[in-house]
Amino acid sequence: MSSKPIVEARGIHKHFGAVHVLKGVDLRVAERELVFIIGPSGSGKSTLLRCLNRLEAPSSGSVVVDGIDMLDPKTDINHARQRIGMVFQSFNLYPHMTALGNVTLALRKVAGKSRTEAEAIGRAALDRVGLADRAEHTPGQLSGGQQQRVAIARAIALEPRVMLFDEPTSALDPELVGSVLEVMRSLRESGMTMVVVSHEMGFARAAADRVVFMDHGQIVEQGAPAEIFEAPKEERTRAFIGQIQRH
Amino acid sequence: MTNWERFLDTFFNGKVLARYWPDIAYGALITIELALLVVVTGIGAGLALALLRSVGIRPVNWAIVFVVDLFRALPPLVIIVLIYFGLPSIDVSPSGFVSTWLALAFVLMAFSEEIFWAGITAVAKGQWEAARSTGLTFGQTLINVVLPQAIRLTIPPLTNRTIAITKGTALGSVVAVTEILGQASSAVSNSYNPSPLMLGAAAYIIMFLPVVVLGRWVETRFAWKR
Numbered sequence: 055m056s057s058k059p060i061v062e063a064r065g066i067h068k069h070f071g072a073v074h075v076l077k078g079v080d081l082r083v084a085e086r087e088l089v090f091i092i093g094p095s096g097s098g099k100s101t102l103l104r105c106l107n108r109l110e111a112p113s114s115g116s117v118v119v120d121g122i123d124m125l126d127p128k129t130d131i132n133h134a135r136q137r138i139g140m141v142f143q144s145f146n147l148y149p150h151m152t153a154l155g156n157v158t159l160a161l162r163k164v165a166g167k168s169r170t171e172a173e174a175i176g177r178a179a180l181d182r183v184g185l186a187d188r189a190e191h192t193p194g195q196l197s198g199g200q201q202q203r204v205a206i207a208r209a210i211a212l213e214p215r216v217m218l219f220d221e222p223t224s225a226l227d228p229e230l231v232g233s234v235l236e237v238m239r240s241l242r243e244s245g246m247t248m249v250v251v252s253h254e255m256g257f258a259r260a261a262a263d264r265v266v267f268m269d270h271g272q273i274v275e276q277g278a279p280a281e282i283f284e285a286p287k288e289e290r291t292r293a294f295i296g297q298i299q300r301h
Numbered sequence: 302m303t304n305w306e307r308f309l310d311t312f313f314n315g316k317v318l319a320r321y322w323p324d325i326a327y328g329a330l331i332t333i334e335l336a337l338l339v340v341v342t343g344i345g346a347g348l349a350l351a352l353l354r355s356v357g358i359r360p361v362n363w364a365i366v367f368v369v370d371l372f373r374a375l376p377p378l379v380i381i382v383l384i385y386f387g388l389p390s391i392d393v394s395p396s397g398f399v400s401t402w403l404a405l406a407f408v409l410m411a412f413s414e415e416i417f418w419a420g421i422t423a424v425a426k427g428q429w430e431a432a433r434s435t436g437l438t439f440g441q442t443l444i445n446v447v448l449p450q451a452i453r454l455t456i457p458p459l460t461n462r463t464i465a466i467t468k469g470t471a472l473g474s475v476v477a478v479t480e481i482l483g484q485a486s487s488a489v490s491n492s493y494n495p496s497p498l499m500l501g502a503a504a505y506i507i508m509f510l511p512v513v514v515l516g517r518w519v520e521t522r523f524a525w526k527r
Contacts, residue, residue: 109430136436146431150449159445160435205431212435 060085060247061106061216066115068101068271075101076112077271081249083216088248090258090279093268094294099251102268103218106249107138120215136164139209143221145201147193153180153204154189157211165212179211180204183237199230203237210241217241219250255298259283267291317496321488325500328484329508331398335480336467336508338402343409344463350410351417355443365414372411377469380404385476397476409466416458420451460516464509481505 061083068076076098083089091099104110106117108124108131117124122134147156154176161172180186183203193201202222209217219238223231235257242248242261252258258265258279265282267275267290275288286292302310354365372380385400395403424447432442474483481501488497 107434109434132433132436132438134436135434138434140431140434142427142431144425144427146425146427148428148431148446148450150453159432160437163441163445164436208431208435 058085059083060120061249062116062118063102063106064116066102066105066117067113068098068105068110069113075271076105078115079268079271079273081106081266081273083247083249085247086245087263088242088250088261090262090265091249091251091268092253092255092258092265092282092294092298093274097268098271099268100220103220103249103251106216106218107135107140109140132164136160136212137215139206139212139214139217141202141205141209141217141219141222143224145193145198145205145225147201147204147208149193152190152192153185153196153207156193156204157208160208161211175211176207179207182210182240183207184233197230198226199233202226202234206234206237206241210246216247216249219248219252221251221253223252223254253298255283267294269294311494312496312499314492314494314496317488317492317494318500321484321492321497322500324484324488325481325497325504328479328481328501329504331478332470332480332504333508335398335402335405335470335473335478339405339409339467339470340463342402343406343466344413344459346406346410347413348417350414351421352443352448354414354418355421355447356439369411369414372407373415375408377404377408377466378472378475380407381472381476397473397478400476401470401473401478401480405466405469405472408469409463412462412466413459416455416462417451420453420455421447423454424450456516457520460519464512464516467512468505468509 059082061081063079063081066076066079066081067074079098079102081089081102091102093099101110105112106119106124108117112125115125119134120137122137123129124131124134147153148159151159154173157176157179158169158172161167161175162169165172167175177186177189180189183206185200185203185207188196188200188204193204196204206222222238223234226234231254235254238248238250238257239261250258250262262279264276265279266273267282267286267288269290275282275286275291282291283295286295350365350369354362381400381404384395384403385397388395421443428446428450429442432446433439437445470480471482473480474486477483481504485497485501489495
């Protein structure tokens with residue numbers, strides 16, 4: 055594993071009004087690394103993820119992704135975001151467009167591809183998530199798992215340097231989770247750098263390079279999956295892992 | 302003369318109908334012209350205001366809300382009269398046609414702004430986030446992702462409101478616009494017979510029934526499965 059960080063967040067604080075959601079978080083992600091962020095609901099893990107592409111602006115701290123200072127007002131944020139793919143819990147596909155339309159919109163409007171070029175790239179991306187035959191379907195005609203895979207295709211079509219996953223399987227029926235994890239596994243094998251907020255502990259154990267445990271807006275502990283899951287050092291980590299595994 | 306004959310002679314008098322139908326037809330043309338102008342400018346301005354409001358500049362939004370609430374609160378007839386009789390005091394003398402057009406366009410602008418705005422805010426926040434996360438700008442997201450969804454939501458209330466306000470073209474008769482009602486009333490005065498009013502009613506039905514049917518078709522056509 056290369057040690058060059060592709061994501062470097064330092065001293066991130068985030069306040070929502072009087073609520074202090076992130077209290078000085080540092081996160082470095084190396085190229086080709088898969089980092090898993092776990093923690094109780096309200097621990098700030100999703101907010102941290104959303105600070106990385108500035109969907110939330112941190113109250114203070116710095117975020118550098120692929121050498122770009124994300125918080126510098128001079129940074130072209132729309133250009134920078136092309137390099138950072140994001141997948142959401144609720145898919146957020148555009149309901150008025152086909153799967154292919156969803157995947158090609160940013161290719162045409164942001165990356166400046168022609169329609170023909172964008173459709174070729176879009177179809178290849180849909181093929182990568184196993185949905186080449188669903189290109190002309192609208193989100194309403196697809197299952198949750200298929201919708202989430204289209205959302206992944208929409209992000210990877212832009213050839214991002216990093217992919218952020220915000221609880222990608224939490225809204226899915228159990229039998230549909232596998233197909234999404236399968237796509238994430240193949241992305242991982244292709245060398246994609248990934249930051250994943252999720253409770254899929256089995257996937258974390260099998261695929262993650264590092265697991266980060268957050269609680270009350272801070273990183274409590276981090277390490278290899280085996281360390282965090284089998285031999286956590288902190289009491290809070292132990293309690294959380296215990297609760298998760300009882301399910 | 303039986304009651305029935307008297308009724309027919311009063312409201313469907315053949316001689317009067319034959320004498321005055323060209324006037325009513327001319328009035329219908331004026332009404333159509335006025336209605337089209339009101340719909341295009343009113344809805345266009347309403348959409349523009351809603352888009353401007355979504356940019357979220359506070360003082361601008363206060364101004365928009367103030368103007369919109371004002372024109373929603375005032376009766377259209379009051380606005381027509383204010384423009385027609387009020388503006389000449391500052392040396393602007395709009396015709397009755399222009400006064401009616403402006404007044405109804407302002408009212409439709411106000412209502413359609415609120416309808417478009419409601420549609421825009423009804424689109425889930427996740428749609429914005431997904432689009433922005435792929436690098437689309439605010440404007441690109443608004444035009445390509447949010448507005449198409451918002452407009453589908455707005456079609457039923459917008460059709461209703463448009464029909465209601467467009468019928469207000471009849472108010473133009475107060476400021477001497479020779480639209481349907483104006484033509485019909487002068488025909489009634491000249492012929493001492495109310496039959497021309499029936500012609501006017503028929504003209505409104507012929508004009509607006511297709512619009513109502515079209516609105517219903519558009520509503521079903523633009524619905525999509527969620």
